[in-house]
Amino acid sequence: MYRVFLSWRYLLTRRTNWIGVGGIFVAVGALILILSIMSGFLESSRAMLRGDLSDLAIAPSQEGRGTDGSSASSTRTPAPLLERLFADERVEAASPRLVWYAQAAGDGRRTERLMAGSAGDLSAIQLIGVELRTPALLAEAAAAPLLAALGLPLVPTAGRSADGRARDEFSTTEFFHSLRREPLRGMRVQNPLLPFERPRSYRTDGRPAAAIVMGESLMSGLSLVPGDEVEVVTILPSPDGSVTSANRRFVVAGSFRTGAHALDLERIYMDRAELEDLLSGHREYSEILVRTKDYDEYGAALKVDLERDFLAAGLIAGGYGRNGEIVAFPGQVKTWEDSRQNLIGAIKNERVLMAIMLSLILVVSGFTIFSILTMMVTEKRRDIGILAAVGATPRGIMSTFLLIGFWNAFLGTLLGAAGGILGATYINDIEIWLSDLLGVTIFNREIYYFDEIPSDVEPMTVLWIAAGAFTSTLLFSAIPAWRAARVDPLVALRNQ
Structure with a gap:
């Protein structure tokens, strides 16, 4: 019980601890806010990139070989293709x-x-x-x-x-x-x-x-x-x-x-x-x-099945593969994502790179916690000696300082998550307020063709960020806590 009491008291009485809380708050809030905006941009960009593209598009080649090795070409009328398509319940x-x-x-x-x-x-x-x-x-x-x-x-x-x-x-x-x-x-x-x-x-x-x-x-x-x-x-x-x-x-x-x-x-x-x-x-x-009927469920499988069936019926063209088998020419049956895969992949990569760069803020806040706890261990050597003298074990002393890091992580993550979620939810109101305050247009809606700043708060992303903040803070708190547990009480009391 004394460990919780002492850790909370040290947190409240030493104001530098709030710098650590503030660092975690900024890191978590910024990560949630920016990744939510990036996720919103990804979804909005996917919708924009899709434009008027259908789930699948079938564009038969003009010449090639069927599965029996004979010459095959696309029919002049779409009726045979439509007939086979509507035979599929998907x-x-x-x-x-x-x-x-x-x-x-x-x-x-x-x-x-x-x-x-x-x-x-x-x-x-x-x-x-x-x-x-x-x-x-x-x-x-x-x-x-x-x-x-x-x-x-x-x-x-x-x-x-x-x-x-x-x-x-x-x-x-x-x-x-x-x-x-x-x-x-x-x-x-x-x-x-x-x-x-x-x-x-x-x-x-x-x-x-x-x-x-x-x-x-x-x-x-x-x-x-x-x-x-x-x-x-x-x-x-x-x-x-x-x-x-x-x-x-x-x-x-x-x-x-x-x-x-x-x-x-x-x-x-x-x-x-x-x-x-x-x-x-x-x-x-x-x-x-x-x-x-459901692109996420049927899209990829339907593409494979249609390519195989149309090739067998001679409705799309094919050529000889590496092993001598007849394979369909690429691009005759494709999903809308196949048509935009480079741009969609680029947006996903930008989101990942942004997450990696912003995660460095968590590392910086972790170093802040490490510095604060290191100074606290040095200043509280006499208290550590007294605790050891009255029966506190090294594990109990280490737990006390780890709990200080835990409180930093808990408060910073809680406030940061709340701030990031609220910021992502009301980002357009914030943008309008800042634009009016600064007299500049922060988000030009004509450039992006978006009516508002897109934002999508993903619960799993919030959980991963919170878990990352806790883990990094506790890891950076472990070294000062371990040093506190190794303090010799006799030396600590003698030097005071």
Whole structure:
């Protein structure tokens, strides 16, 4: 009992102990706060990097070998792939998509801006033809005002089969949410359920142009507004090996915003049939997008199974492996993480490096505890001698000084954890207050395309930090406590 009493008394009466408590408080609070922000950035960046990517994408190669060694090539129609996909219960939705690259040109005033990239070179624009269940969506669009008045969420459900599975872009990607997201500079489409509906402001003297939806950054940078016409120019391969050009005028229906500046700067969406017609039937589709019922549970396994089954059916191409077996060419079936693995890995590495660097603060606070306890052992030699003289064992004396380190760790960790969690929870309020106080913008929301500073407090991370603080403090307290236990009571009393 005396050990707890003495350790607590030494802690309260010696003010330098509070320096150690403060050091642990700062270390633990900073670790929790910054790692929570980094975790929030990781999750938000994952969502931003994913953009409109589906869970899986199937892009068959044009040539290769099947499992029987015969020549294999992708089918011109997506029907065989879709049929096999919907035979798997893990697939919730799938839709074909046609992707092509082109240039855009407007009237004489805008042509140069439309054609030139940021460095003055020609900038390619990605044309994406998507599949939407227009007749069914028309019915939903008509009912949308009534649903909104009743307070029901506007979620596209048209085009789904009896088992709830669908074959349209809205069901496989986040395109619908990109259309509804609050624009920063661009202009929304009239009705997100019908994005390729011509704007009411559109007037034409001749044949009405088909509608397209542009990325917000692209539309804003080109000073376009809904109702403006642009001409899309592309090239097509010919059977004789030469190339021909194709062009067509489209009307801008509005913008979408994914939150990823690079994607919003280079993408134009249109109806797949319109893009296929522009390409003169050269291709029906480029890839099949797949959404699983549970990506975390089924994603990786479904990729492996689909790759094996499609290769066996000759729907994707393969070549000879090292042992002479037929293996699928890489990249034909891939998850969305495969497409962004380098960037996601970089963010994870930054989080780990940040944790390692910030952990040095715990080491510094541990050295502080070591210095404080070392000085205390030197100053309390007479007290140690008296304790030993009245019957205290070396183990009891060592426990007393270890308890001082324990109290430092307990108070510092408790206050630091509370401060770090509160700071991470109210980081945006703190940032706004500091910005107003200092007169500077600490977090520029336009740079990161985040509406607020992301923060994600992970309970296991908090527990690991608390355990690390306790362990390091007790380790640094062990040496002074051991020295206190080895003090000779006769020498200690004689020298006082």
